[in-house]
Amino acid sequence: MSDYQTLSFEQSGPIARIVLNRPDAANGMNDVMTAELAQVAARCDVAETKAVILTGAGRFFCAGGDLKAMAASPLGPGRFVKGIADDLHRAISTLARMDAVVITAVNGVAAGAGFSLAVAGDLVLAADSASFTMAYTKAGLSPDGSSSYFLPRIIGVRRTQELMLTNRTLKAAEAAEWGLVNEVVPAAELEARAQALAEQIASAAKGSSGAVKKLMLTTFGSGLEEQMELEGRLIAACADSADGREGIDAFLNKRAPKFS
Secondary structure (H helix, E strand, O other): OOOOOOEEEEEEOOEEEEEEOOHHHOOOEOHHHHHHHHHHHHHHOOOOOOEEEEEEOOOEEEOOEOHHHHHHOOOOHHHHHHHHHHHHHHHHHHHHHOOOEEEEEEOOEEEOHHHHHHHOOOEEEEEOOOEEEOOOHHHOOOOOOOHHHHHHHHHOHHHHHHHHHHOOOEEHHHHHHHOOOOEEEOHHHHHHHHHHHHHHHHOOOHHHHHHHHHHHHHHHHOOHHHHHHHHHHHHHHHHHOHHHHHHHHHHHOOOOOOOO
16 A cells, blocks of 8 residues: 555555655654655656545644754754755656646645645645645745745735735635635545546546646746647647547547547
């Protein structure tokens, strides 16, 4: 089931499930967890995986970096946290660029790097008991974990500045109103809803999902013609693929497609 100290991992057909598993430490990120996140992200980036569920064990999704581990490191806090950030960033880069769709199921508090990791998912579900806060400047630190990239694109610069500079806490419903979360569900139903969504994603063509992810990553950095050229190349590649041919044939013959 799992080969990790700070995570649990399981693969069931096309669906992978990653659980941050340091509940006694609020699923805080230490050097072991971030290294394992990078490893497990690479493990998910394979042809057979079409959906990844990422959640936390216990009451917290993730309370951010483990400040106790940071303070105690013989490397000194700066070198220690740079190593944690590098591994976390490698994990997020892999999750963002893989074709598989990443569903973050935020089961509780998401703070600091936990907030960053939560909103880096392609689809974000939140329990009605979840909350979100940046918390970095409260500890004299600055944001990491891709939050300065994704948050302005999702909610705009002004709201990002507010979250990062004031450490305002957003409850799940407010996070949904801001566009940070796709859906809020009762806490007891979060696991089942994440599984149902993963199964829906896994029934689709992986190449199509991967193309959507590529287009979303490039849209704010591309001009109109550059983005349309990428659209043309990706839809052509999808149409030429086995799943594309199957999808077209199924549509024309009014039947459900059977994607690989």
